[in-house]
Amino acid sequence: MKRVAVVGAGKIGQMIADLLVHSGDYQVAMIDKSAEQLERLKGGVPVETIAIDVNDPQKVAEALRGRFAVLSAAPFQVTGKIAEAAAMAGVHYLDLTEDVANTRRVRQLATTATTAFIPQCGLAPGFITIVGYDLAKNFDKLQDVRLRVGALPQYPSNALNYNLTWSTDGVINEYCEPCEEIANGELVNAPPLEEREEFSLDGVTYEAFNTSGGVGTLCETLRGRVRNLNYRTIRYPGHAAIMKALLQDLRLRERRDVLKDILENALPTTLQDVVIVFVTVTGIKKGGLVQETYANKVYGQRVNGIDRSAIQLTTAAGICGVLDLLAAGRLPQKGFIRQEDVPLADFLDNRFGRIYAMRQAGQREAA
DSSP states (O other): OEEEEEEOOSHHHHHHHHHHHHHTSEEEEEEESOHHHHHTTTTSSOOEEEEOOTTOHHHHHHHHTTOSEEEEOSOGGGHHHHHHHHHHHTOEEEEOOOOHHHHHHHHHHHTTOSSEEEOOOBTTTBHHHHHHHHHHTTOSEEEEEEEEEEEEESSOOSTTOOOBOSOHHHHHHHHHSOEEEEETTEEEEEOTTOSOEEEEETTEEEEEEEOSSTTTTHHHHHTTTOSEEEEEEEEOTTHHHHHHIIIIISOGGGOHHHHHHHHHHHSOBOSOEEEEEEEEEEEEETTEEEEEEEEEEEEOEEETTEEEOHHHHHHHHHHHHHHHHHHTTOSOSSEEOOGGGSOHHHHHHSTTGGGGGOOSTTSOOBO
16 A cells, blocks of 8 residues: 545545545555645545645655655645755655646746656646547647647536635636736647637537646647647636626736635636537548547545535546556656656546546446
């Protein structure tokens, strides 16, 4: 049994711990700065709880020593510090961040680390990157790679057509920061909330627009090989226009704490959500122009006796699946590991990765 630590005792961190403990192969310690938050875990899955300041790499490193890996489900602002702690303690490191600056810090730490550093192991970046690269690598010549992901309420009931299903800080950050993409063969930064498009899937109309971080390292990997590569977040129509008014016209981009307070007090959470993954790759195969598409919807499920949202399941499955592959020796054991280095077939065959095969609400319970 491998000893691991999960930093961040929020909904995603708890989901990660639940999956790992019930697998029977991991002993989990939950680390959080809030003793009150950790106290709420009592009566749930059996985990060790450690209340320390996660902004202090030295203290976190002390708690990590002797463990196999640390999985960060903490806010993106502290991701870099947890990575520093992992380097000090000599343990493998995995995270869920979409923040570009923190990923650069993780990559820098990996250059001298004796263990594996694997950032962006969630849904987007994460699974979407694995899928995109798996499709793209089989083309003789690439033209366009389009990555689209959304976590949406099944039953929208407000003007934003949205419920809080993910970290509020993370959502605001991806709506505000520059968006890396390849356009006409050039690596560029595009503005968030722009380049809006509409498409239909299973008879439902959606919009998609630029957000930051979801492409992961794929632009770097495919640079010089693809004409256009971009990532856009999926929402119901009308969402982008309202968010642009809030962030740009009312200048709440400069007062993110105010926007966070507004959203968390106005938008309810929901377990009745759906995660949409939609990837399209176009290029030349055997002399002909070909398009290949991966499209999937994952719904909330009852897992280990508890109702879980689709975003909880897909995010936790992403990082747990990669951890499992690392523990089995299916991934490099040292240095910076990209999501593109994770074979899609191996991931989907993994006990955690199989969560992505759940297509209908209530279809079956995950093991």
